Amino acid sequence: xxxxxxxxxxxxxxxxxxxxxxxxxxxxxxxxxxxxxxxxxxxxxxxxxxxxxxxxxxxxxxxxxxxxxxxxxxxxxxxxxxxxxxxxxxxxxxxxxxxxxxxxxxxxxxxxxxxxxxxxxxxxxxxxxxxxxxxxxxxxxxxxxxxxxxxxxxxxxxxxxxxxxxxxxxxxxxxxxxxxxxxxxxxxxxxxxxxxxxxxxxxxxxxxxxxxxxxxxxxxxxxxxxxxxxxxxxxxxxxxxxxxxxxxxxxxxxxxxxxxxxxxxxxxxxxxxxxxxxxxxxxxxxxxxxxxxxxxxxxxxxxxxxxxxxxxxxxxxx
Numbered sequence: 001x002x003x004x005x006x007x008x009x010x011x012x013x014x015x016x017x018x019x020x021x022x023x024x025x026x027x028x029x030x031x032x033x034x035x036x037x038x039x040x041x042x043x044x045x046x047x048x049x050x051x052x053x054x055x056x057x058x059x060x061x062x063x064x065x066x067x068x069x070x071x072x073x074x075x076x077x078x079x080x081x082x083x084x085x086x087x088x089x090x091x092x093x094x095x096x097x098x099x100x101x102x103x104x105x106x107x108x109x110x111x112x113x114x115x116x117x118x119x120x121x122x123x124x125x126x127x128x129x130x131x132x133x134x135x136x137x138x139x140x141x142x143x144x145x146x147x148x149x150x151x152x153x154x155x156x157x158x159x160x161x162x163x164x165x166x167x168x169x170x171x172x173x174x175x176x177x178x179x180x181x182x183x184x185x186x187x188x189x190x191x192x193x194x195x196x197x198x199x200x201x202x203x204x205x206x207x208x209x210x211x212x213x214x215x216x217x218x219x220x221x222x223x224x225x226x227x228x229x230x231x232x233x234x235x236x237x238x239x240x241x242x243x244x245x246x247x248x249x250x251x252x253x254x255x256x257x258x259x260x261x262x263x264x265x266x267x268x269x270x271x272x273x274x275x276x277x278x279x280x281x282x283x284x285x286x287x288x289x290x291x292x293x294x295x296x297x298x299x300x301x302x303x304x305x306x307x308x309x310x311x312x313x314x315x316x317x318x
Contacts, residue, residue, distance in 0.1 A: 006088045009100045012124060019098060022053040023129040024121070027136060028175070029058055031077035032086050034195045035166035035173040039131060040094040042163060046129050047097070055098040055125075056087070059108075066104050075227035077175055077182075082201050085282075113139025117152045129159040136162075168192060182230040185288040197237075197284040200228070200252075200265060204276045207266065216305050218251075218266040219276055221283060228252060228263055233289045235312035238267055240281045246272050249305075249312040250283060253292040268305075270313065287315040 009015060023046040029036050040056070047054035060080055064073050078086065080101070087099055102108065102120075111119075116139050121127050130149060138144040146162045153160040165172040173193045181190035182198060191197050200223065207220035219238070231253040238246045248269040255264060267283060289311050295301040 006084070006095055007098050008084055009098055011101065011103060012120065015100070015124060019053075019055065019100075020124075020126040021128055022055050022098070022125070023047045023050060023131070024055050024057055024125065024127045025096075025131045026057045026138065027133060028062055029056065029083065030062070030175040031178055031194060032083065032090070033173050033175065033178060033193050034168070035133070035193075037090075037094055037195065038166045039133060039163050040090075040096060042161065043096060043131050044094050046131060046159075046161070050128050052128060053097040055100055056096040057100045057102060058083070059104040060101050061104055063104055063109070066109060072227070074176070074179060075229045076225065077178060077198075077229060079225050081224065082199075085201060110140055113144025113148055114152070115139070116144065117149065117156075121158070122152075122156050127158050129161070131161045131163060133163050134165055179229045185230075185232070187234075187285055187288060197286060198230070199282050199284045201280065201282040202265070204279050204281055206277060207264075216268045216302070216309075218268050219281070221265040221267065221281065223263060223265055226263065228265075230285065230288075231263070232291045233308055234285045235287045235289060235315045236267060237284045237286060237316075238269060238281050239284065240276065240279055242279065243272075243274060243276070246270070247313070247316050248272070249289070249309055250285070251292070255292070268309070270309070287312070289315075 009019060023043060025039055025043050027036075027039075043054045043056070062076065084099060087095060121130065130153070132146060132149070134146075136146065146160065149160045165174075167173065171177070178190045178193050178198075181187070181193070187198065200221070202221040202223055204219045205222045207218065232251075234250050234252065236248050236250040238248055240246075246269050248267050250265060250267045252265045253263060255266075265283065289308050293304070295304065
């Protein structure tokens with residue numbers, strides 16, 4: 001019953017009969033780290049057991065973003081399109097058949113846990129099995145938990161499985177711990193929990209072309225986010241479908257030298273002179289070189305970029 005590629009369902013109103021009678025997991029899945037992948041592994045096994053499809057249900061916006069009402073909150077590890085992309089290219093053995101985005105709005109925020117089970121899981125999706133993490137909570141005021149799911153599972157004849165936390169060196173893998181590692185510049189620790197290098201994807205836009213004036217033309221990546229979990233100067237690898245992997249150096253931040261206000265991702269690629277405007281690219285962060293610095297002049301900035309490039313090349317060669 002499994003499919004060859006991920007299918008995205010945007011909203012419960014787009015669910016049809018074909019989406020019913022499957023196995024389901026629910027959560028933010030921010031970062032799709034190794035703990036999340038263990039849940040997906042179990043989800044696939046459960047789908048094969050019931051000879052049905054698998055579905056990952058996630059919320060947009062994230063509940064913490066909705067309740068923040070525009071105020072600053074913990075930055076995501078990945079936006080919606082990055083989550084979709086990562087799931088579409090993840091190992092086929094754990095890839096779900098469907099990715100269901102549920103819009104988190106006032107109606108859903110006020111829905112009780114029992115309403116959520118009865119109206120969405122039972123009536124709409126008619127689930128046969130649900131798999132959740134050990135910290136899963138749902139419903140208004142987060143009153144729903146594993147025990148409640150279990151009791152309704154017995155009533156409506158669907159199975160409920162709780163996954164234990166995935167630990168590395170006796171430490172629980174979590175999105176918040178990865179976020180902290182990225183913020184602290186310990187990329188190796190974040191990568192170990194993610195199972196891959198931390199990556200940001202987006203389209204290459206025309207920028208203000210200041211880099212060209214000092215000999216370092218940069219690709220400006222449209223972030224589709226206002227905050228990122230890391231900032232500074234990094235050695236990176238840019239991947240595109242057309243050119244594959246290209247080494248470079250990136251600045252991610254507000255560019256204090258020009259009193260910038262928006263968070264921007266600018267990448268200077270080594271030994272590369274192709275036009276990539278409009279292209280979808282993914283930037284994998286390899287090593288942190290330094291924090292952002294406000295320079296007194298562009299000449300100072302230029303000299304520092306030369307030093308940073310040499311550092312990045314050495315780190316990437318090691």
